[in-house]
Amino acid sequence: MSITSNDQKYIWHPYTHQKNMVSPIPIVRGKGAFLVDESGNKYIDAISSWWVTVHGHAHPYIAKKIYQQAKTLEQVIFAGFTHKPATELAARLIPLLPGEFSKIFYSDNGSTSTEVALKMALQYWVNKGDINRNKIIAFKNSYHGDTFGAMSASSRSIFTKAFNEKLFDVIFIDTPTVENLNVIKTQLEENKDGIACFIYEPLLQGAGGMKMYDPKLLDTLLKYVKQQKIICIADEVLTGFYRTGKMFAGDYMNEKADIICLSKGLTGGTMALGVTACTQNIYTAFLSDDKLKTFYHGHSFTANPLACSAALSSLDLFEKKKCINDIKRIIESNAKFMDILSLNNFKRRIKNIRQLGTIIAFEVETEQEDAYLNNVSEVFTKFSLEKGVYLRSLGNTIYIMPPYCITGKQLKKVYTVLRKFLNHE
Ligand SMILES: Cc1ncc(COP(=O)(O)O)c(C=O)c1O
Secondary structure, eight states: HHHHHHHHHHHEEETTOOOTOOOOOEEEEEETTTEEEETTOOOTTTTHHHOOOSSBBBBBHHHHHHHHHHHHHHOOOOOOOOOHHHHHHHHGGGGGGSOOOEEEEESSSSSHHHHHHHHHHHHHHTTTTTTTEEEEETTTTTTSSSHHHHHHOOOOTTTTTTGGGGOOOOEOOOOOOOOTTTHOOOOHHHHHHGGEEEEEEESSSSTTTSSOOOOHHHHHHHHHHHHOOOOOOOOOTTTTTTTSSSGGGGGGGOOOSSSEEOGGGGGTTOOOOOOEEHHHHHHTTTOOOOOOSOOOOOOOTTTTTHHHHHHHHHHHHHSSHHHHHHHHHHHHHHHOOOOHHHHHSSSSOOEEEETEEEEEEEEEOOOOOOOOGGGGHHHHHHHHHHHHEEEOTTTTTTEEEOOOOOOOOHHHHHHHHHHHHOOOO
């Protein structure tokens, strides 16, 4: 049976309208920024395969390290046992994180990392005996994952519509602007003694449409939130590992989070791993003779040694000058392309042209503004794939988020395809 016939017979794809689904492209290998299909067609992966791939596909160094680890220890229960890849990774990560973090809790992916963070923050107050501090604050338009807790803390949208009644209550606030800061403060003031935590995607709301907002304003908001002793949870699942130009988005702010969530680029985008790091203050609330104060949470693959080795080898690559230079090169190149986009002299009108680090985004003006229900995405993905570039828009929000190994020539090709699309009727 071919990949396609097995796929059609047995597979249910994520985020995919199954009826009349366009047959997925069978990918047989990847190399650097390229994905290669079974007919030998090559596609530049300009969105890093759902924002995960940072050093490129099938990176030989990461592959070697995973292989070596697979021959040594592939998996072990992480309660009552520990191992070098997990301990070494924690020891190397903690000094790199933006804040005073002291403990790392492992899980499997981005959703579990935020789920863990929310549970930690809620139980922190229970353990402290302050049970009325049980409300969660999140931004409107946020996305923290697809499991129930993560979904509850995410903005209500067409993704959550079928489950809205089952989701727990969250107070949604606007992302900060000069005009609305005081309104947000009043909103927080009204609830202040009951708020357990504030979860936010720093500087970039990815799934919400690559919306970018100002670090200074976030800093001001965080300062205020921290004065209320509200636990700040930075969801850096997407923004971590140089996507925004700095190693973490939190590096742009003076005010630091109490809990940080990582995944995606953590393993170089090669294996599923989640990290939730917390400060000593949070951890101390769980240190007790009372067993009920234990954090009863874990997953079968918590701290999987292969995933931890992949993360360690990814950190090795980030220590190389080449990687940092590549990131700078992409940022500069994108900035030049921004100038071209800003001319806005294409057949299709575009708006809100923006850049944050290695990411560029803008909206194509459409008659149906409801981003996920218009057809820009289908038309755009098909158009770009035919030209050898893989781009997937979020409704009418088009963005580029390439792996850092993308060459100047490949990046130029991505820009060319974008321009062709914008000039195409
Ligand atoms: C900011 C943010 N948090 C959490 C998640 C969920 O991560 P995962 O898809 O690995 O569950 C995502 C995924 O896109 C994300 O962008």
